[in-house]
Every structure is written in structure tokens, then in C-alpha cells.
Amino acid sequence: MCANRAIGLPDDQDELTAFIVGLWNQKATIMIGAVLGGVLAAAYAFLSSPVYQATMILMPPPKNGIAELNLGRIKDTELAEYSVKDVYEVFQRNVQAESLRRDFFRNVYLPSLGEEARNSSLDDLYARYVKKIIISPEGRGPTERVTVSVLNGSPQGAVEWANAFVSKADAAAKKELVENVNREVDVRARNLGQQITLLRQNAKVAKEDRIVRLKEALAIAQSVGLEKPPMLGGRLSEEISTGMSGDLTYMRGTQALQAEIKNLEGREYDDPFLVSLRDLQMRFETYKGIYVNPDKISVFQLDGEIEQPDRPVKPQKGLIVAIGLLVGGAFGLLVALLRNMSRKVFKKA
Template identity: 45%
Template sequence: MTRISDTQANSSTDEIDLLALFQSIWQRKLLITVVTSICVVIAAAYAFISKPVYEAKAYVLPPTINEIAEFNYGRTKEAQLTAFTVKDVYGVFLRNLQAESLRRDFYTKIYLPSLTEAQRQGSQDVLYAEFSKQVTVGVASKDSPDRYAISFQNIDPTVAADWLKLFVDRANAAGLQEMIGNVTSEAEVRARNLNQQIATLRESGKGAREDLIAQLHEALLVAESIGLEKPPIISGNLSSKVSASMDGPLTYMRGAKALKAEIKNLETRVSDDPFIPKLRTLEVQQSYFQSINVNPESVAVYREDGPIELPDSPIKPKKALIIGLGLVLGVMLGIMLALIRQFISTQRTSSVPPVSVKL
């Protein structure tokens, strides 16, 4: 019975304390109202005085197969060159789009000149950090990992749209330059390799001609030593067999006259090219690789997903949100000040000693 009475007493005390707390807060409602009003006014002033910030956005996608076709001109298995895929080409563009070098170049050549002399006097690290906050690059959504979004923020919507277009164009130019450089450099390497093969074949052909001249000179000595001026006349089937075998040890059987004419012809030959097997094929391949020239206007490393439009509404400041936060913070601050005043008042009351009356 005693326990029940104690519990009821504690519950009653808690209810009295809580009620007293609400009463003390309500007694200071004017203070809470004044503090809340001040916070709301400050928040509203900030929301309406702050310069609006606009954001321009662009979306990019991988290029089509047709747009990268010229990159693969001549890249066949026979040429020992692997064809570029859409992913390869788009990857080059994305690397340049997200490269720190592109941001630094844009910061130096575009962003800094747009600032006043006084603004440029500040810390370069701080200025670059502010610039980096204005431009963002990332995947547009998890559902489309190949679709990227690029955004640029500025207090001027026209500047935001123009800078965004310029930023994407610079990434595009860098990507095209890298891809064209890859294509032309590989073609130049193939052309140099073919040129080396051609030079080797020509040197080999020259050596073969000199060897043949030496062999013919020896055959001429043999023919002259036996007085064989003309090839012997052999009738019947034996004639064709002997004529077909007039090489090697039997070369002298051609006769001194024919050997001298052949030696003279070999010694006065201007070029061995017509007599070198596969030489013309290699020359055609070399000429082909030397003529490879990618036209930047006929290829693409990315595809725009819609045009870059001029933003017409600012993304910052969000006035309603700022004023709402000011209201909430004002109420909380007002209640906190009311509780502090209540606590101070209670402490003063409890510290006053009781007055004793003597009879």
C-alpha cells in the first residue's frame, strides 16, 4: 500500500513539475516571440540579399559506331591493328573530362581573368577551391552508368551556360586530339616497319644480283675456256631438258655471247625492284598507312544528350527553406533563453534566507 502511494506521489510531482515548466515558458512567450522574430528577419534578410546562383547542366553519352568508324580505318587483323570500340573512344573523352589538367587550364585561362584585380589577390588555393565547387562531373544515375552529367554554377545564368559549353568543348578537343594522335602514331609506326622491310628486301635483292653476276662471270670463264660461243644445238626431247637445266653448274652452256649480254644487263640495271618478290605489296601497304589522316569533323568521342539550356531559376539561396530554418532556430533559441531565465529566477528565490520573527 505504501509503494502505491509513493508511486502516485512521484507521478503527481512529475506532472506538477512539467506543468510548471510549461507555465514558466508561457509566461515568457513575449521573449520567445521577440527572439523568433529576430531570427526570422535575419534569415529572410540573408535569403533576399544573397546573390542568386544559377546552374547550367549538360548530359553526355557514348558516341555511335558510325561516329568512330574513321578511327578504325585500316585497323584490320591483316594490318595487325585492333579496332577501337565505342567504350575505348568514350573512355578517352571521360578521362579528359575529369582530368585535373583540364580544370587547371580552365581556371587559369577563363576563371581567373573573369575576376577583379582585388579578388585575384587572395589565396590561389582558396580561389581554386571556390572554382572547383562551381563545376561538377559525375554519373547522371545508377541506372545509366554511361550517361554523365556536367554542371556549372554562376551568379550569371548566361555565364554558367557559356562556361559549361566551353568546358565540354575543351574536353572534346582534348579527347579528339588524343584519339587522332593514337591513330596517326600507330599508323606511322606501321609505315616505319614496312619501310624497314622494304629497305631489307632491296638490300637483299642487290646482294642477290651481285651474287648472280659473280656466278655468271665464272660460267663465262668456263664457256670461253671450252670455246662455247653459243648454246649447243640439241634435237629431240633432250633439248628441252638441257635448256631447262642451264643453271647452276650448267650455266656455261648458255654460251659466252649470252652470258656476256646477261652480265652487262645485270651490271647496268638501274633498279632491282621489279625482280624482288612481295616488294610491291609492301610498298602499297606503306603508302596506305602513310596516307591515313583522320578528319576531326567526321568523328566524335561523345554524344550530347540534349542541348545546353540557359537556366531561368536559381538553385541557391532556397528562400523558403532558409526562412523556415530561421523560424525553427528562433523558437528553439527563445525557449532555451526562457528556460535559462527560469533557472536563474529559481536559483535566486531558493538562495533568499527565510525571515525569522521573534515574539
């Protein structure tokens, strides 16, 4: 007993007991603080404008949804096929692009505000706006999804905004893909067109060169009086017949040379005599015939249907009231402690 007194335990116990009793005597103050905090929080919760959230879960498109992009993309055309991953990556980049957010802010969000609200700073309006559209990529690989959540003051408005935002991303992705296809096809078609033009020009020059050589051979044949090829027998005849070109072209005789010159000079089209022309023309027409209809392309698919929310996500009334009770109770407790301390100081004085 003496030891306990020496270390002061009884005094500490007395002080603790007095502290608890003092708080108990101030329970009305603590309760009033808690009730007051709860009432203020409830007033805020029930008077605040509700905020509804509409959510769309977007997944990679089906295989048949990108078939339109692969029209004409066969081995002979040297065009690489588009995969589901390629198309979905374009859509993901567009749905998360800052340019899309800015476009939606100017054309959808600002017109929905009242005239007084639109007079505020654009930076402040944009800062509030970016909190209303939440884009969250989820997963990896073929199961990768993108969740688009939109907040609005009405359930129908939230659904409309979500649909409008995703539709803009969808249109932007399709436009980019179609432009890529058209640009690639156009470049290849122009290259083939240049090859066809050069082939025809070269054929024309080669024909003119051929006529010059034949006319020179004709002059030689006329000078030696050779109208027809010489008739020789045996192996020597075969060797001369097969060698009637170059310097020996004149040995074909004036009749054959004049006939060929007349035929070449009267020929209007060299296309049938160009071996590789038809293949180039076929490939050229294949590229020119490629047309991608964006309405037949799918750059994503919706995982489930978007539903109109029936309960606001903000304010969370129960949570707000609970926090108000706790804060009010803590404030009442603080007041009670201050009152106890002031009384103790007064008694000692």
C-alpha cells in the same frame, strides 16, 4: 492516494504543470526569438548573391561519329578498329582529369574574377573553384552518362562555362585519339619502309652476285670455245637444258651469257623483279594515306539541350528562412527556460 503521494506523483505533476505554464508565460520571448531569427535569415537570403547552375548530360558517341577513326582499319592493315566504348573512355578520362580543371582554372575562372579577388591565395581560390564544377558519372555500359554541372553568378555565365569546360574536354580527347592514330600509323609505315629498303638492297647485292657467277661461267665457256648450248637429242638434251645452272652455267654458251651479263649491268631498276615489293608498297601507301580529321570525330553526344537556368539554386530562400525561424525559436526557448530557472532559484532563495 496515499500511495501516489508516497512515490511523489502529485509533486511531479505540479512541477510539469508549473513548467508548461512558465513557458506559456514566456511565449512572447520565444516568438520574438523566432521572428528575429527569421528576419536575420531572410536578410541573408535576399542579400546574398544568387548562384545559378547549368547542367550538361553527356552520353557515348554514335557509331557513325567514330567512323573517321577507323579509316584504313581493315584486316589487311592489321590495325584494330576503334569501338564506341574505346572512344568514350578516352573522353571520360579527359573530362574528369585534374589537368583539365587546372587549365580551366587558369584560363577561364581566374580571368573572370576582379583584381582584388585575384590577389587572394591561389589555394583558397582553387578550393572555392572546385566546388563550382561538379562531374558525376552515372550508370554502366552503353548507357553510361557523365553529368557536368557548373555554378556561376549569372544564368548566361553558367551556360558559357559549362560549354567551355566540355569543349576543352572534347578537344583534349580528340587530340589524344588523333595522336594515337598517327603514332600507330607512322610506326607501321616506317617498318614497311625499312622492309622495302632492305628488299631493294638485297636485290642489288643478289644481282651483283649473279653477274659475278655469270662472268665466271663466261670465262669457262670461252676457254672451251662454247658459243651456243650443245644440241643433243632425246632425254639427255632435256636433262642438260634444265640443269644449266650452278657449275653447268657455262654450257649455255658465250652468246647467252654475254647477253644476260649486259642486260643485268644495264638494268637501272630491280623493282619489277621483286615479287613481294608491290605488296609492301601498297601497304606502305595505305598507311601513309591515312589522315584523321578531328572535326569529323564525335567523342560524346549531348543528352538533350543545355538550357539557361531561370532560377538560382543558391541561396534557397525558403529553406534558409525556415531554418532561421527554427534557430530563433530555439534560442527564444532557451532564453525562456533560463528566465524560469532564475525565477525559481530566486523564489527559493
